[in-house]
């Protein structure tokens with residue numbers, strides 16, 4: 001697919017009403033610093049469409065990126081950054097939960113996990129949230145370039161076991177640096193745009209909160 005234009009359309013904070021989009025949405029979830037914004041930039045062939053930083057906790061809002069007027073890539077705020085006050089963390093949690101529960105346009109959820117680490121308690125909770133809202137997330141194991149080739153299999157297994165993933169759940173190792181994995185992710189996005197992506201039983205979802 002050729003990207004003709006990509007722009008940040010909507011930014012939602014804790015007090016915002018979430019938009020009722022007609023275009024399909026794909027959401028990117030994962031802990032702070034895991035590489036959500038970098039993945040969006042890589043998919044869009046842009047250096048800084050989505051803001052990235054060495055400093056965790058950068059994306060504190062839900063950011064909707066409109067691509068070609070065909071799809072929204074939704075950058076969710078990262079969790080698990082310890083230096084943030086508990087009250088703020090709770091607000092983030094509620095915002096993400098509200099989004100997962102109420103978005104009627106959401107077609108697929110990518111859950112990003114750092115390939116180097118055993119999934120955390122927060123990662124498992126996020127996975128469960130996604131599943132309990134009727135989605136089977138696609139796992140993106142990020143920062144693949146940080147591993148030696150010989151370590152990859154072991155780490156993929158560690159992520160699968162850490163999240164107790166069913167066999168059929170897709171896991172795509174990805175690097176924003178080498179761009180490995182990018183094509184496979186694009187294929188999923190194209191299926192969503194074409195209305196051909198099957199995400200199981202989300203269609204029964206009730207209207208928003």
Ligand SMILES: Nc1nc2c(ncn2[C@@H]2O[C@H](COP(=O)(O)OP(=O)(O)OP(=O)(O)O)[C@@H](O)[C@H]2O)c(=O)[nH]1
Nearest residue numbers: 033034035036037038052053057058059078143176
């Ligand atoms: N080596 C390497 N570094 C990466 C990769 N992806 C992201 N990074 C780096 O990791 C840091 C965090 O990346 P972001 O994309 O800002 O992470 P995020 O998940 O959007 O973080 P929050 O907005 O805080 O939730 C940045 O310094 C990135 O350059 C990758 O695949 N390989």
Ligand SMILES: [Mg+2]
Nearest residue numbers: 036037058059
């Ligand atoms: Mg970010």
